[in-house]
Amino acid sequence: MAFIVLVNAALLAVLLAIPFLFDSYIVYQIGLYLIYGIAAQGIGYLWGRIGILPLGQAMFFGLSAYATARILLHFDSLSLQLILLAGVMLVAGLTAFLFASVVFKGRSDSGPFFSLITLALVIISEQVAGTATAITGGFNGLSGYNTLAGIDQFGGLYLMIVGAVIFSTVVLMSFDRVPFGLVGRAMADNEQRLQLLGFPTHIIKGAAFAVSAVFAALAGILFANHQGIVTPTSTGFLLSANLVIWTAVGGRYHVLGPLLGAVLIGYLSSELRDSFQYWEVLLAILFIVVVLKAPGGLGELVDKSVSRLLVTKKATAKRVFHDAPPGRIGNWQSAVQFNDVHVKIGPVKILNGVQFTTFPKGILCIIGPNGAGKTSLFNAITGGLRVSRGEINVDGKSISNRSPHQALRSGIGRKLQVPSVFHSLRVWENLCLSMLAGRGRIPDYFKPSSFHWQSRALQQFLSVPHIPLADRSDELVSSLAQGHRQFLEFAMTIAAEPRILLLDEPCAGLSTDETQLMTRVIKQYQTANDGLIVLIEHDMSIVKSIADQVLVLHQGKVLANGTYDEIKSNDSVRDVYAGGTK
C-alpha cells in the first residue's frame, strides 16, 4: 500500500509542477498526451498483464468522445451530464465484456484473431463515424459544445486530467496487489491450468477487456472536453496504432510505462512530424526493435535504474494463513458412470463405447497400453474432448461436453500428465490460485486478505514430512525440479478438495522415495476426503500398493476390471501386454 501512495504522490507532484514550468500551450499539449496515456495504460494492462493485444482501442476512445460531445450539446444540467458520462463508461465496459467473452468462449489461447477483430472494429467505426453525418457530423465532426461544468480548457481541465491519471494509476497498481491481478498473470502463463482450476477464463478476459475499454472511454470523455471537437480520426485506425506504439515503447509491463510512452513519444511526434520527415519511419523501426529486443520498453529501463539506485532489503515475511471459506463444490455423489462413451478426433476413433461405473469411494487405477485411451478418457470427463456418442454421468447428471472450467463445480479435480503449473509465478502464488479455485466470490478477488487462505486439505498435505514445497514458497516455479512440480500440481489439485480426483501418472519422473511419498499423500487424501480417486499408472508396483480396483483399457474399450490379483491372472489382459492383438 505504502508503495502505491509513494509512487502516486511523486507522480502527482511531477504533474502539478508542469503548469509552473512551462507555458500554457505546452501544458495544453501535455494534457492531451496524458489523456492518450490513460487509454494507453488500459492497453498496457491488457497486453502486458493478460497477454491480449487490442489493436482497436481507439474505437472505445472515439465513440465515447462522440457520446460526450452529444451529451454536452443536448443537456445543460451538470448532474445529468455526469450521470450520462458515467453511463458512457459503463456502456463501453459492458460492450467490451460481452464482446470479448463471446469471442474467447471455448478457447484456451489469446491468439491473433482477437487483435485482428479489434482492428476490423476500429476501421469500421471510423467509416461509420465518417458517413453517419446525422449523428456524428460526418468529416466536419461535432463541435460547438461547452465543456463539462464550463471548465477552462487551458486551465482547470488540466487538473481534471491529472486527477484521472492518478485514478487510473492507483486502480491499475492496486490490481497488482489483489488476487484479481494474480489471476490475470496466471492466465497469460497457463490458461489450461486456470480452466481446470475452475476459472471461466473467457469471463476473466472479458472483464480485463472491459477494464481497458473503461479507461479508453474515460480518456475519450476528457478528449472531447479538451479538444472541443470530435472528428472521425479520434475513433480511427491511426490513433489505435499510435496508442499501441506508445504502450510498447513506454513499457507494457509497468503501470506508468504507457503514460511515459504517450507523453514522450506523442509529444516528440507532434514536434518533429513536420520538420523531420524520417520521424515516422524511425518510430516504426523503434517499435520493431522494442518488440524484438526490449519487450519491457522504457518502463523497464527506468525501473531497473531506480531499483539500482535504491537498494532495498528484501524482507521475506513469515506468511500467515487463515482458514479458507468452504468450497462451493456441491454435495455430489462421486461415482462416475460411463455410458457407451465414444470419442473421435477427425477420422481416428479414440474411445469406442466405454461402459463402466466406478465405485463412489476408493482408488481406481486405470492401466492399459499406450494409445488405449486413458488420458482421452480424462479429457472426456473434464471437457477437453468432445464425446460424440454416449454420455458421462455424475450423480445422475450428464457432464460430457462441458467447458473445462465447469469440471471443478461438479467436484472434479485433475492433475495432468506433464505437470501443468504456472511457471512464471512463485510457489505460494500457485498455491494461492488453487485456494481461490471454487471458493472465491467476486469481492474476494479484490481483497488482499484472500492471499492468506489455506484449506484443510492443503494444510494437511504441506505438513507431511519431506514434502518438497513447504520451504520453497518464495521460489519461482520455473526453478523447481520436475519432480517437485509434480508435487506442486498435486497440491494445487487437492487444495480445492474435489470429491473426484483424476491423477494422470502422478509418479512419472519421481525417485523411489518420492514415489512412496506421493502414494502416501494420495492415500491420505482419499482417507480424509472419502471420495473417489482415479489414477492412470503404468508402474504395476504402484498399482499393486494403491489400487482398490483396477480397470484395463484397450483400444478405447474396457477390457477388464477387478482387483489387482484378478487382473493379474486375467488371460486377455496378459495377451494384450504380451503383445497379442486381441
Added chain:
Amino acid sequence: MSSVLILNILWQISILAMVTIGLGIVFGQLKIMNMAHGELVMIGAYAPVITASLGLPAVLQVPVCIITVGIVALILERTIIRHLYGRPFDSLLATWGVSILLREIVELLFGRGYQSVSSPLPGTMSVLGTDYPAYRIVVIIGVFAFFAILIAWYRRSAIGTEIKAMVENCELAHACGINTSRLSSLCFVFGALTAGIAGMVLAPTIRIEPMMGLDYLIRSFFSLVVGGLGSVEGLMLGVGIIGGLQSALGAAFDQTYGYLGILLLSIFFLWLRPNGIYSSR
C-alpha cells in the same frame, strides 16, 4: 441477380483468393501471423507506378513487381521473420511494426495521395450477355488457372511433401535432411509474391495509396477464419463466402454494410466454429 453482379462477385473472389493464399500459407505452414501482408499487396500495386517512374515500358511491371516484393520479403525474412517461426503472437507484433514501417517508407517515396494506373487491356468483352471489362475477365481466368496448377503441383512435387513434413514436425524434418530454414524462407517469399502479384493485378482497378493494404489484410484473414486453415477447399470456401457476402451487401446497401456483414459473420464463426468450416483436423 444480374450477370454484372455475378461477374463482380467472381472478380472480388478471385482477387481475394490471390491475396488470401499467401496469408494462409504463411499463417498455416509457418505459424506467422503476417500483419504486413496487406502492405505486400500495396507494394505490388505500386509496381506499375515504380515501373513508370523508372521510365521502363509497362510490360516490365511484372518483373519489377516480383523483384521489388521479392527483395522486401527476403529482407524481412532474414532480419525479422526468421526468429519468429512458430510464434504467432510475437510475429503478430513484429509484423505489425513492419506494416507501419512499409507504409511510412512508401509514403515517403510516393506521397500520401492517390495514384492510378491505366489498364493494360482496355475495352470490354461480352460475357453472360453483358459487356464486362476484358482485363477483369482475363484476371479471373488467370487466378483460377493459377490455383489449379498450384494444387496439382503441391500434391505431386517433392517440395510439397517436404513442406508437409516440416509443418508436421519441423525438428524431425530437419533431421531427415530437409533444409527447413531454406524451405521456410521459400514459403514466406512465395506467400509474399502471391500478395504482390495480387496487388499488381489489382492496380488498374483501384486507387493506389499507402493505407490500402489494411483492408485486404482484414478480409483475407476473415476468409481464413470462416474457411478454416490448412486446405485449399477451405480457403476457396472462405474466400467465396467473405468475398461474395461483401460484394452482395455492398451492392444492395453500401460498402459499410458489406464490411459490417463480414465482420459479424467472422465473430459468429469464432464464437461457434472456431476452426472454420474446413478445419484441418
